[in-house]
Amino acid sequence: MSVRAALPPRNAVRIARLHPMTFVVGATRELAALLAAGATGLVVGGLSTAFYFALAGLAVGLVVHVVTWATFTYALYEDRIELRRALVGRSVKTIPRDRIRGVDISATVPHRMLRLAIVHIDAGADGGEGELNAVSRQEAERLRDVLLGRAGPEPRRELARMPPRWFVYAPLSGAYLLTPFALAGSLLGTLYNLSDDLGLVTQERLAALGHDLVGLPTPVVIGLVVLALLAMPVMSTLAFAAFNWDFRLYARDGSVVAERGLITRRDVSLERRRVRGVELSDNPFERLAKVVRLGALVTGLGDAVQRGRLFPAAPRAIAMDVAGRVLGTVPGPLVPHPPAARGRRIVRAVAPPLGAGALALLAGQPLVLYGCLVAAVLAVPLGLDRYRQLGHATDGIRLSVRSGSLRRRQVVVDHAAVVGWRVRQTLFQRRLGLATLFVAVGAGEGGYPSVDMAEEDAVAFAAGITPAWVRPFLAGDAAPAVAPTPGDAAPTPGDAAPAPGN
CATH class of the missing domain: 2.30.29 (PH-domain like)
Structure with missing residues (x-):
């Protein structure tokens, strides 16, 4: 059941539910939990127990999704959208349309296979937010047009697109470069917790594992270190590509729309009338490669770091061109700050290591003192660069x-x-x-x-x-x-x- 194309009178609003195929989407989301339950049953009691564990998990998940679908409805009024839940009690969440800052459309792999989408409504701090977990793609786009006050779908004009060769910029960003360690830590933590729950972790086994790791031959240790260093740029590039696959920026219906993602496809709309500025950011490695990240400053936008992203990484000249298309000409050249600021930037850079060195001297730690002095010397170029960037x-x-x-x-x-x-x-x-x-x-x-x-x-x-x-x-x-x-x-x-x- 879908909402009518035109909003009905306030006293004749038609109540709508999520798409019935939400059961299939929910089943795929529960797959990992079912596999974990089956694995637990297999370890504890064999194949028959594993089968019953998985069957029980499937039954519970199916009941939850059926109850959610049956008790959740939404309704569009001329001035608001209402999200209603009714089980034992009843709750109604009202989001005024004049408070809505953005309507995002995203789709995981199961959603895309079934031609469904997730609609996320962002109304800022005053209006809160709401989510419709599974509606048809056509309904999702219609809801976005209505909630953002658009007359109807219009042809979109492409502003920029990220070619695959730009994925090599991923290792320049510290966040993506640490992806292998984050994945390894998460995997090891999960395995440890599961093994601890099953009684597979004991003090003796941990001691034996530590002894084996310490006793590894030096060539093996060097090989593992080299492998980790090689994995960092490779994994960061893969993670960057997964998040930003086929990144496209286009203008449509008075909005700037960013579309990206391989596993989960996300479509973020930013109304131009709410865009107040742009931000260009980079680090020293990105500056050497003349690469910059571009974001939008939008009034009342929730999760602005992610939703306001206009380009995750791009050559500076292209990012400046996109900034001009979205906002207007970027003022320049920048006026440098007076020479007195240079000394102040240097002092602020070297003061922390010198302060730590003074404490190390009082504590009688000469090695720490020498390290702090070296850090203070290395901080001088940092202070000079801070001045140059003002x-x-x-x-x-x-x-x-x-x-x-x-x-x-x-x-x-x-x-x-x-x-x-x-x-x-x-x-x-x-x-x-x-x-x-x-x-x-x-x-x-x-x-x-x-x-x-x-x-x-x-x-x-x-x-x-x-x-x-x-x-x-x-x-x-x-x-x-x-x-x-x-x-x-x-x-x-x-x-x-x-x-x-x-």
Whole structure:
């Protein structure tokens, strides 16, 4: 049963259920649990017990899915969608349509085989979220169009596509590079817990295993280390390909849509009217390869790190072109920060290892002290690079600020998205004539810093973008030189942005 193409009157809403084939999807999801139950029965009592374990698990899973399907319904109204559950008690979850920030469509392998999809409704912090676990693909797309207020499906225009050769960028990212260790740890943890539950783990067996590992020949140990090092880039590339297979970015019905995934295919829609800016981030390895990750800053978006992703890894020139298509021209070139900021960046880089070295000296640990001194020397290039990455710019329409080295971030924000400013000075910054300017934005993390600007530059930068907010603070009780506009009703400077460390 499906919802009508046009919304019915409020007093004639048609109640809809999930697709009946949700039983098949649920059965495949329970397959791993059934195999585990069968394996347990096989170890404990033989084939007959294993059969009964699996049969009992299948029966319980089938009952659960039948009850879920029978007790869950959803209904579309002109101003909301309601998700209803009724078993012993009744619960109704209402999501106002004007609170909906996005509607994502995803499909696992069983869903795709049955031409079904999962609809995830994100309404931000105020509206919550909801999920329809199995509806037809046609119904999923229709629900997305209705909930996002679209007139109907329109041809999509491709903005960018990730070719397979870009998968080699995966080892440059630390998250994907550690994939083999995460998989190995998860597998070993599962085997240990299962063996412990079955009584296969004893103190004597653990001691014998440790003795065998310590007693391995040196060539074998070296071979295992080399194998692990080789597995890291290979496994990271495979994991990257699985998550981002056939990554495509296209424009459709006033939205930017990102589609990706091999095992689970995911379709994420970002309404352009809610996109307030973009973020370009990279690390030193990615900078050497001229690769950058691109994300969108969207108002009220839940799970923004994943759902706001516009490109997981791409050559910088292409990422900048995509940013221009999604948001507009990126301001540049960036204005460098004053030389006084260089010394401050170096001091902040070398201070932690020097502090640790001082403690090691007091504790009488010369080896630790020498290690800290070496780390302090190596931190000097890091401080210099942090200074080189500082910069800010504006073109009268958008602003851009950049900072960081191990994780460099450049944020580009529409002027209209700025809701406030905060100028922060520590004691040392005041002595050097520096300040950190926080740009408060109603999207993303809420605020982004421009670190160690010249004090007069920080004030002039804010005044050039929102003069009516800043000039009264510069002129004391004098009237502002620019007449306030409706946008000037946002929070006053100093009240809007969080103050993370600089």
